[in-house]
Amino acid sequence: xLNCIIGVIGHVDHGKTALIKALTxxxxxxxxxxxxxxxxxxxxxxxxxxxxxxxxxxxxDVPGHKDYLKNMLAGAPGIDFVLLVxxxxxxxxxxxxxxxxxxxxxxxxxxxxxxTKSDLAIDDLQKQKVYDEVRTxxxxxxxxxxxxxxxxxxxxxxxxxxxxxxLESVRALPTQDNRSFEQFRMPIDRVFSLEGRGTVVTGxxxxxxxxxxxxxxxxxxxxxxxxxxxxxxxxxEEGCSARQRVAFNLPGIDKxxxxxxxxxxxxxxxxxxxxxxxxxxxxxxxxxxxxxxARAFLSIGTTRYDxxxxxxxxxxxxxxxxxxxxxxxxxxxxxxxxxxxxxxEMTDGEPIGSGSVLDIKPLKPKRNDTNLANYLDRLTSxxxxxxxxxxxxxxxxxxxxVEEISLRLNANDRDVSESLENLVEQAQITKIGERYAxxxxxxxxYQDALRLCEAHKSSSLHNQGMPKATFLHKIQELxxxxxxxxxxxxxxVVSEGKLLIDSNVVYLPGAATQTIYTSDNDGATIINLLENxxxxxxxxxxxxxxxxxxxxxxxxxxxxxxxxxxxxxxxxMSRKYFxxxxxCFERLAEENGPVSLPQYRDELGISRKPAQMLxxxxxxxxxxxxxxxxxxxxxxx
Ligand SMILES: Nc1nc2c(ncn2[C@@H]2O[C@H](COP(=O)(O)OP(=O)(O)O)[C@@H](O)[C@H]2O)c(=O)[nH]1
Ligand SMILES: [Mg+2]
Numbered sequence: 001x002l003n004c005i006i007g008v009i010g011h012v013d014h015g016k017t018a019l020i021k022a023l024t025x026x027x028x029x030x031x032x033x034x035x036x037x038x039x040x041x042x043x044x045x046x047x048x049x050x051x052x053x054x055x056x057x058x059x060x061d062v063p064g065h066k067d068y069l070k071n072m073l074a075g076a077p078g079i080d081f082v083l084l085v086x087x088x089x090x091x092x093x094x095x096x097x098x099x100x101x102x103x104x105x106x107x108x109x110x111x112x113x114x115x116t117k118s119d120l121a122i123d124d125l126q127k128q129k130v131y132d133e134v135r136t137x138x139x140x141x142x143x144x145x146x147x148x149x150x151x152x153x154x155x156x157x158x159x160x161x162x163x164x165x166x167l168e169s170v171r172a173l174p175t176q177d178n179r180s181f182e183q184f185r186m187p188i189d190r191v192f193s194l195e196g197r198g199t200v201v202t203g204x205x206x207x208x209x210x211x212x213x214x215x216x217x218x219x220x221x222x223x224x225x226x227x228x229x230x231x232x233x234x235x236x237e238e239g240c241s242a243r244q245r246v247a248f249n250l251p252g253i254d255k256x257x258x259x260x261x262x263x264x265x266x267x268x269x270x271x272x273x274x275x276x277x278x279x280x281x282x283x284x285x286x287x288x289x290x291x292x293x294a295r296a297f298l299s300i301g302t303t304r305y306d307x308x309x310x311x312x313x314x315x316x317x318x319x320x321x322x323x324x325x326x327x328x329x330x331x332x333x334x335x336x337x338x339x340x341x342x343x344x345e346m347t348d349g350e351p352i353g354s355g356s357v358l359d360i361k362p363l364k365p366k367r368n369d370t371n372l373a374n375y376l377d378r379l380t381s382x383x384x385x386x387x388x389x390x391x392x393x394x395x396x397x398x399x400x401x402v403e404e405i406s407l408r409l410n411a412n413d414r415d416v417s418e419s420l421e422n423l424v425e426q427a428q429i430t431k432i433g434e435r436y437a438x439x440x441x442x443x444x445x446y447q448d449a450l451r452l453c454e455a456h457k458s459s460s461l462h463n464q465g466m467p468k469a470t471f472l473h474k475i476q477e478l479x480x481x482x483x484x485x486x487x488x489x490x491x492x493v494v495s496e497g498k499l500l501i502d503s504n505v506v507y508l509p510g511a512a513t514q515t516i517y518t519s520d521n522d523g524a525t526i527i528n529l530l531e532n533x534x535x536x537x538x539x540x541x542x543x544x545x546x547x548x549x550x551x552x553x554x555x556x557x558x559x560x561x562x563x564x565x566x567x568x569x570x571x572x573m574s575r576k577y578f579x580x581x582x583x584c585f586e587r588l589a590e591e592n593g594p595v596s597l598p599q600y601r602d603e604l605g606i607s608r609k610p611a612q613m614l615x616x617x618x619x620x621x622x623x624x625x626x627x628x629x630x631x632x633x634x635x636x637x
Pocket of ligand 1 (some may be wrong): 010011012013015016017018019038039040041064116117118119120151152153154
């Protein structure tokens with residue numbers, strides 16, 4: 001299977017459209033205005049037929065006039081292989097350079113220099129001059145050393161020779177192609193509707209594969225679209241894959257709801273964002289100095305946005321230099337890791353530079369932040385383990401799953417899992433449950449946990465540990481750790497001996513944990529039940545489920561010993577939780593003044609009834625004073 005998208009680029013009137021017609025027999029100027037003005041305005045599409053049915057060689061004709069650069073840019077991201085067209089009578093012109101800079105910054109891998117109009121009277125000196133100009137332009141680029149072929153559309157032998165050279169070159173391109181394993185992605189460049197069939201969209205498939213009857217998703221909205229038919233090179237096919245030009249019939253989609261610039265993806269709910277982080281390089285040729293917070297056009301995929309460029313570590317960016325940047329748009333877009341883009345000056349559309357997306361959905365970036373720069377450095381590495389370490393170290397508010405990482409790297413889950421397991425083996429990262437965290441993140445989290453435990457210890461009455469539920473609540477104020485992840489993390493820190501846990505209470509390492517009632521089995525059983533109920537309290541009647549001979553008398557003894565507190569005639573709570581509940585009230589009152597019932601209830605995370613019982617019990621013990629709906633701490637004498 002050989003898929004290749006050949007882009008024909010160069011200055012206006014250098015013979016691109018005539019060349020494609022001579023090569024394929026197709027006139028790619030299809031619009032009436034194009035025919036009338038004899039100039040290419042929008043993208044043109046055709047294909048180069050070969051004898052091998054496993055080869056699809058698509059051709060994109062782009063407008064060479066600078067007024068239509070926006071359209072040229074919409075065709076550029078899909079181009080793999082380039083025919084750089086330069087007319088022998090004129091040589092390298094402004095749009096020759098412009099197109100070449102753009103294509104070099106995107107995904108093209110190789111190409112041929114095609115010197116047109118060889119039938120005109122061109123002397124050797126002129127020809128040499130043009131050859132030198134092209135050599136200078138392509139020096140140190142992906143086209144350094146590319147073949148030069150002189151052609152005239154009037155000379156079939158020269159066209160045949162070019163055709164042979166194209167086939168030879170594209171067949172020699174490296175075949176190893178990881179892109180077909182990745183998720184399907186195709187930015188849409190044309191939308192029309194066919195009588196009786198409905199909406200058709202076309203584009204260049206950038207990654208992945210798709211078959212008839214699959215469901216694709218239209219972004220930015222993630223709208224499902226069932227594929228009724230697939231065409232490549234005007235032939236019906238069962239499916240399509242990366243580096244093909246494709247037309248999809250999507251009968252379920254209203255034509256008016258799709259436009260050039262929308263993106264078809266193979267997966268639902270891909271993260272979209274109005275900001276991405278990237279590396280931007282200014283073209284050598286640009287006259288513009290990009291200042292921090294300047295506005296520019298962001299040409300990405302087949303669309304163009306009015307964008308703001310925040311330079312993360314420089315005040316400005318001048319020709320030939322690179323910098324990290326955050327780019328903001330007003331809409332949302334499904335950015336992809338390493339997706340290439342072009343920035344254009346807004347007044348005349350001149351391309352200023354190009355870039356590559358590094359973070360598809362960033363945390364709010366700060367300027368001059370060394371941690372952020374380290375993170376972006378790691379994302380620019382070609383090693384996936386560096387990329388993974390960057391991500392794992394950067395996102396400090398939660399642990400990451402394989403899927404979250406592979407989405408951020410546009411990589412497949414299998415490769416990411418493999419690298420993660422290697423990193424775990426080398427002790428560079430830690431696996432917590434099904435997720436992964438870096439030592440840095442674990443350390444920050446542990447330091448916060450220690451602070452919380454110490455603060456609790458000094459504020460509480462009996463120097464005890466912190467109930468697990470309170471601890472969870474406090475950690476979740478700082479981190480996005482759902483209950484399950486919190487539980488897995490706590491298990492991990494306890495297994496490392498960094499915190500102790502006993503009967504659902506968390507202690508600092510080295511603390512003497514509450515004694516467990518070994519000699520008093522009935523008492524221990526009751527206290528266990530009460531502690532499992534935490535702040536909710538336990539009804540005396542509920543003790544019957546314990547199957548003890550005389551639970552009420554055991555409770556009375558425990559109350560006398562101070563181990564259990566009676567909140568009302570039939571509601572009891574362990575002393576430990578009662579003390580913690582009061583410590584919680586104290587803290588609220590000290591921080592915010594008088595406390596209301598709803599406030600207290602929310603803070604403890606229990607329902608109204610037990611919260612009210614607790615407050616009344618504090619009143620009854622002279623710990624608090626009620627004043628209407630609020631309660632104060634009783635002033636200590
Ligand atoms: N003599 C000669 N004229 C050519 C050749 N190729 C293109 N032209 C002419 O150059 C003009 C521009 O060609 P076109 O293909 O539209 O250029 P494009 O703007 O690069 O697509 C047309 O008048 C063509 O007939 C060629 O090989 N020889
Ligand atoms: Mg043309």
